[in-house]
Amino acid sequence: MSNRISMIALLTLIAALACTACGSDESEINSGAFEITAALESSPAAVGRNTLMVTLKDSAGAPVEGATLVVDPQMLMHGHGSTEQVVVSEMSAGVYKCTPLTFQMPGMWQVTIDAKKGELTGRKVFSFEVK
Numbered sequence: 001m002s003n004r005i006s007m008i009a010l011l012t013l014i015a016a017l018a019c020t021a022c023g024s025d026e027s028e029i030n031s032g033a034f035e036i037t038a039a040l041e042s043s044p045a046a047v048g049r050n051t052l053m054v055t056l057k058d059s060a061g062a063p064v065e066g067a068t069l070v071v072d073p074q075m076l077m078h079g080h081g082s083t084e085q086v087v088v089s090e091m092s093a094g095v096y097k098c099t100p101l102t103f104q105m106p107g108m109w110q111v112t113i114d115a116k117k118g119e120l121t122g123r124k125v126f127s128f129e130v131k
């Protein structure tokens with residue numbers, strides 16, 4: 001089990017490095033027990049308050065209700081996070097509204113979503129440029 005986890009971590013790292021190498025501004029990594037889909041309510045992301053809609057499904061594609069989500073926006077190049085705490089509320093089965101996602105300055109932001117339900121955990125990390 002722990003071998004499998006380190007293999008997933010390694011593959012995730014390779015994927016991250018590969019995407020950095022290809023020079024893309026946007027990257028996306030999904031790992032763990034869930035299929036996590038995330039979309040900003042209005043795109044591209046703007047300086048100020050944004051809203052993120054997250055859809056959580058299990059490996060069979062069924063919506064995951066009642067999960068705990070932690071959403072953490074970070075500006076890695078500057079070593080700081082957001083000025084506001086993200087509040088998560090479940091709107092319907094497996095659909096979570098995360099707001100405010102506050103980007104206080106333009107540039108590259110990375111958002112990490114950690115999902116947990118019972119023993120199952122999953123993570124999605126994605127990054128994009130805020131203009």
Ligand SMILES: [Cu+2]
Pocket residue numbers: 075078080105107
């Ligand atoms: Cu910054």
